[in-house]
Amino acid sequence: MHMGGRLVHRITPEDVGRRVSVRTTLPGGGFTDIVGVVESWDGGVITVRRRDGSAVEVEESAVAASRVVPPVPPRRRGGPPPRTA
Template sequence: MYMGGRLVHRITPEDVGRRVSVRISLPDGGFTDIVGVVESWADGVITVRRRDGSAVEVEESTVAASRVVPPVPPRRRGGRPPRTP
């Protein structure tokens, strides 16, 4: 997303179905990040489904940076192993 002093927008409509991280510009000049699976990309609107099940519609014109990220690893059974002192 950030390479050599500049933000890079790397996802395309062909990434529908893949997990991505998208940084969008906010009206106040700040940024926020959205991570999830691209459900659709049509008419300049990208729909991203977050892990909690909520869907976020992002105007393509507000995307400052984006990239495909690895899938969420499956949870281990039984939780974390106990720490040894």
Template structure:
């Protein structure tokens, strides 16, 4: 997300269905990161499904950095969840 000290916003509407990492500004200040699959992107709002199956809506203008990340690798037999 950083490129030589700069925050980089790399995702587009074409990335719906892909797993992404987002850094967003919080209303009270500061930042938080969200990782998940972009389920929709409409009217400036992204819906992202996290690994625990919860969804979060993110205002496009709150995103300060983003990138596509690899899918979660499948679990091996016998691994704990």
């Protein structure tokens, strides 16, 4: 999200349905990061659904930086495949 020491906002409304990382400014200063899938982008409000199922609404004006990130890899079930004799 940094390019030469500068924060870059790279997502657009066309990224609805994609997994993103969004860095927002906090009211008292500083930043917080949200990672999830963009559910909607309406009226300057971005809704991001986190992996735990919670939804976070972010004012577009509070976004300091953002980018599309790769999907979460599928979890492997169980251990190694069973051994055959």
